[in-house]
Amino acid sequence: MEATKILASFVANLRYKDLPAEVSERTKRLILDITGIIIRARHDTESTPSLISAVERLGLTEGICSVMGDQRSYAPSAAALINGTLAHSLDFDDTHAAGSIHSSAPIVAAALAAAQMSDSSGKELIAAVIVGYEVQIRLSLALNPSTHYDQGFHPTATCGVFGAAAAAGKLLGLDAKGIQSAFGIALSQAAGSMEFLVDGAWTKRSHVGQAAQNGLICAVMAAEGFIGPAQAFEGRYGFLHAYSKNSELQTVVAGLGEVWETMKIGVKPYPSCRYSHAAIDGIADLMKTHNLNANDVEEVVIGLPETGWKIIGGPGDKTNPQSVVDGQFSMPFCAAVALREGGLDWDHYQEHLNDATTRSLTRKIKTVIDDRAQAEFPANMSGTVRIKTADGEYETFVVTPKGEPDNFLSDAEFRDKFDGLCSPYIGEDQAQRLAEQILALEQANNVNSIMELSHGS
Numbered sequence: 282m283e284a285t286k287i288l289a290s291f292v293a294n295l296r297y298k299d300l301p302a303e304v305s306e307r308t309k310r311l312i313l314d315i316t317g318i319i320i321r322a323r324h325d326t327e328s329t330p331s332l333i334s335a336v337e338r339l340g341l342t343e344g345i346c347s348v349m350g351d352q353r354s355y356a357p358s359a360a361a362l363i364n365g366t367l368a369h370s371l372d373f374d375d376t377h378a379a380g381s382i383h384s385s386a387p388i389v390a391a392a393l394a395a396a397q398m399s400d401s402s403g404k405e406l407i408a409a410v411i412v413g414y415e416v417q418i419r420l421s422l423a424l425n426p427s428t429h430y431d432q433g434f435h436p437t438a439t440c441g442v443f444g445a446a447a448a449a450g451k452l453l454g455l456d457a458k459g460i461q462s463a464f465g466i467a468l469s470q471a472a473g474s475m476e477f478l479v480d481g482a483w484t485k486r487s488h489v490g491q492a493a494q495n496g497l498i499c500a501v502m503a504a505e506g507f508i509g510p511a512q513a514f515e516g517r518y519g520f521l522h523a524y525s526k527n528s529e530l531q532t533v534v535a536g537l538g539e540v541w542e543t544m545k546i547g548v549k550p551y552p553s554c555r556y557s558h559a560a561i562d563g564i565a566d567l568m569k570t571h572n573l574n575a576n577d578v579e580e581v582v583i584g585l586p587e588t589g590w591k592i593i594g595g596p597g598d599k600t601n602p603q604s605v606v607d608g609q610f611s612m613p614f615c616a617a618v619a620l621r622e623g624g625l626d627w628d629h630y631q632e633h634l635n636d637a638t639t640r641s642l643t644r645k646i647k648t649v650i651d652d653r654a655q656a657e658f659p660a661n662m663s664g665t666v667r668i669k670t671a672d673g674e675y676e677t678f679v680v681t682p683k684g685e686p687d688n689f690l691s692d693a694e695f696r697d698k699f700d701g702l703c704s705p706y707i708g709e710d711q712a713q714r715l716a717e718q719i720l721a722l723e724q725a726n727n728v729n730s731i732m733e734l735s736h737g738s
Contacts, residue, residue: 284514284521284533288419289461291537292412292447297404297723304541305407305723310695311375312410313719314548315368315385316349317702320735321627322367323350324706327605328483332366332490346397347732350706357394361445361497365390366490369437371627372609373552373702377545378685379659380418380436381426381588383489384546387441388413388448390493395452395500396728403725409448411543417444418542420514423532424525426659427588430475434524438473438488443513443520445496446503453504463500465509468520470495478592481604547685550698551625553608556589557615558682559654559664564619567668567675575620575642577670583612584651584665586658594648601643605630617642627702653678661685707737 297305323329336342336359344356348363355363368374368386375385388410396406420440421429429436446463455463473488503509514520514533521528551561560583567573585594593599593612602608608615608630617639618629633639657663657680667676681688690698696716704712715734718725725731 282515282530282534283512284530285461285464285512285519286457287534287537288416288447288514289464290457292416292451292460293455293457295408295412295451295538297408300408300411301541304411304543307544307546308407308411308414309720309722311385311546311548312389312722313695313699313716315374315389316715316719316735317699318371318373319348319364319367320350320703320706322370323348325627326367326370328370328486329367332363332487336363346394347736349732349735350703350737352736357398358494358498360397361391361394362490362494364393364490365493366486369489370486371552372554373549373627375546375548376555377418377421377542378547378555378662379545380421380542381430381659382418382421382440383437384414384417384444385410386489387437387492387496388417388444390490391445391497392448392452393728393732394493394497395449397732399452399454400727401452402727403722405452406728407722409451411541412451413444413448414543414546415537415541416447417441418545419533419537420520422542423521423530424528428525428527430588430591432524432526433475435473435475435485435488438492439471439524441489441492442467442470442472442496442499445493446499447496449497450500450503453500455500455504459503461511461513462507462509463503464513465511466499466502466507467496468510468513470499471520471524477606478610481602481607483606485606545686547682548690548695550683550690550694551615552627553615553625554593554610555682556585556593556662556664557612558684559662559679560585560612560666561615561619561625562682563664563666563677563679564616564668565623567666567677568620568623571675573668573670573675577672578620578642578645578668579671580669581616581620581646582667583616583646583648584654585612585648586654586663587650588658589654589662589664590648590650599648600646601640602634605634608634611643612648613643613646614639616646707735711737
């Protein structure tokens with residue numbers, strides 16, 4: 282099956298008018314969500330200063346593209362790199378449960394740069410982002426995400442470069458043959474190592490930004506006539522064979538144009554690994570329902586699906602996080618904060634990473650592989666919680682964490698998250714205007730006014 286050719290034709294030929302209204306409406310909300318995250322991360326992430334300094338040293342400023350929350354201009358490749366890295370720097374960005382993947386970070390970042398390069402309309406941007414989602418997610422599903430993770434790959438980045446190339450290529454006007462070539466070029470750029478889990482390094486953030494940057498570059502190269510391999514996905518040395526031991530080629534195109542994986546993207550209410558969210562929801566509910574106090578907790582046992590447990594539960598010690606990244610991928614830490622705060626916000630990392638009480642609580646939290654959670658995987662990132670106190674034990678099983686399509690955020694919750702992230706930096710009035718423009722994106726002649734509003738005054 283010529284999966285690469287079929288996907289390329291889908292990308293090149295899809296038009297905004299062909300999209301179901303619910304798909305385009307959902308995409309605008311996903312763009313709104315990632316915008317708030319990028320703006321906050323531009324001002325409030327420990328890895329951002331070195332990223333910006335590196336771009337400056339490389340001479341990639343004073344270009345034609347913008348970064349959300351930043352009044353400077355950048356070269357297109359640098360804008361894609363920075364926006365993509367910032368979008369993933371809080372680990373607050375959207376996820377696709379079955380694909381075990383983040384979608385907006387690499388794809389929206391590449392699309393914004395390409396849209397500015399080509400003076401694209403809001404409708405064109407929406408369509409491009411959607412084809413990027415569909416390509417990236419379908420590749421991750423076809424790889425079998427658990428196998429891909431076990432081989433040390435981060436699918437958001439490895440699959441993201443193809444989604445970014447699709448979105449950027451569409452905005453740059455590539456035909457199906459050009460998109461196919463862009464995929465072939467991107468085959469040599471598909472990267473992203475899970476080694477960051479060992480020591481809390483920042484590379485989880487940067488290689489998502491690099492996926493956006495590389496996807497854009499691959500699309501531009503294809504637009505200029507550079508030829509890539511024709512069978513990027515199904516070839517003997519193609520992506521699905523080289524990056525997974527049990528990939529399923531048919532999954533790439535199954536229901537293409539009829540089943541919209543975009544509608545299965547979930548939005549995070551907490552800035553931590555998505556596998557932790559069901560347990561955080563469960564803890565918050567038990568603490569509130571039974572009027573529990575963190576000081577009374579003797580033990581907490583959290584059950585996770587095996588893939589999630591390997592990332593945030595073990596096999597190493599997860600009770601002693603040293604950095605924000607460590608904390609985001611530590612179920613014991615996230616649970617300890619939830620026990621004390623009733624949830625998890627971005628500011629909680631600074632407040633709790635070195636807090637003696639919170640650290641003491643992490644040692645009371647055990648994580649296990651749970652059969653019920655495993656049975657729901659990969660459709661759901663479910664979790665069980667059992668809290669033991671002197672007065673009794675309390676247990677719950679959360680199948681669908683808050684923010685998943687079947688338990689989605691309300692419009693008010695979207696706005697609360699967005700406003701809380703970016704209002705401190707661009708002001709409440711400007712945040713409101715920015716949100717209104719993004720939610721009416723299909724009316725925009727280009728994205729310039731949106732980018733300008735994101736910069737602040």
